[in-house]
Amino acid sequence: MMTQETGPPSSLDEVRGWFPKIDQLLFTWFLERQERLGERGDLVELGSYLGKSAILMGRHLREGETFTVCDLFDSDAPDDSNQAEMRGSYSSLTRRAFESNYRAFHDRLPEIVQGPTSLILDHVQPETCRFVHVDASHLYEHVHADIQAAHVLLPAGGLIVCDDYRSEHTPGVSAAVWESVATDGLRPICVTTQKLYGTWGDADAVQDDLLDWLAARDDAWHEVQQVAGRRLVRVKGRGATRPPNEVGRLKERLARADKRLARAEDRLARARGELEAVRGSVSFRLGRAATALPRALRGRRP
Incomplete structure (x- = not known):
């Protein structure tokens, strides 16, 4: 069982997990934009590991809203393939470690559903959410079901974020995400190295605001591509390996x-x-x- 040998974390950087700075910036921007526009709704995270992204999401929970986290934690996986994945990638994951990390930043824990993410629709009502983070299994069948559940949970203007949509070791995630784009009306807003941000509503208005925000920042690089006739904003942090294309950025501005x-x-x-x-x-x-x-x-x- 994992323990916090050096005491509880005092900053998000001290929490173990894969949550790049550029995605921290984007999570914050998207959630603050919803608040600025008066968009209300619950928050959901499917797969939380040790709580790094959940801690940030919890900062944007407003009165009357609910934050629900669904993860296996110490439970058995629903099938052999998922159990093998848990042993290989998340052997140190425990509910106690998640709760300890989360309590270091928040007075109250989120609603915790300990079990497979297929249970989420038993605990959260349809079209009640504004932000759903999908970061659980890497297996196609489970990711496909998680994205379908997010579609049920989100009204048209809600936001979904899918982790590991392009990594070579997670082809099942890629297949499920782009299948939703091709056949289920999911409209990508932007992508980073690790995550895809999308909506089943109007992506253009969000992209316009996002581009204005990115144009004024010195810590992020972006470009606009076309995918199947629609815009897709690609975003990278300034510390990325590939140097920013300043000429292209200036031309776009x-x-x-x-x-x-x-x-x-x-x-x-x-x-x-x-x-x-x-x-x-x-x-x-x-x-x-x-x-x-x-x-x-x-x-x-x-």
Whole structure:
């Protein structure tokens, strides 16, 4: 059983787990955007390991909302393949370690469902959530079911985050995630090296806000790609191995500025057209004629 030999963690960096800085920034941005827009709903995490991402999510829980965490922890897996995965990757995972880490940052624990993630729909009602983090099994069948459960839990504008969507050792996750994109209407918003962020609602509005936010940051690099005719924002932290493409980033910002300028020029042209229409009207000409003599007399005064 894992213990905290050096005492409880005092910062998120001290909690074991795979949660890169860029994803910490994005989790925070997406959750704060929901709060800023007044979007309410519960939070769900499917697979929590030792609580690193759960701790961050818990910071954004508001009064009247519920945060539910579902994980096997010390329980047996539902099938042999899942049990083998647990032994190989998560042998140190215990509920006590998760709770100890979480309590180091929060007064109250989330609602904990200890068991397979297939139980989540027995504990959380449909369309009651605004943010679901899928980070449990790497096996296709389980990930597919988790994404389907997230679809049930989220209203159209809710957000899903899928972990390990592209790693070479997790092809089952990749298959389940992109199948949902291709056949189930999941719309990717952005991707990092580790996670895919998406929605079954309007991705364009979220992407517009995200691009504005990213353009003002010095600690993140991004580019916009096209996937099946839709935008997909790729985001990397500044400390990434691949150097940021500053030229491409500047070109993108310039192109967006050009679009704003074009819209402003279009509004100005319409305003000028409306002004010319007024000047050409009969009422305007009559008004000018009526005031012409007084204006002329004023101009002749010594």
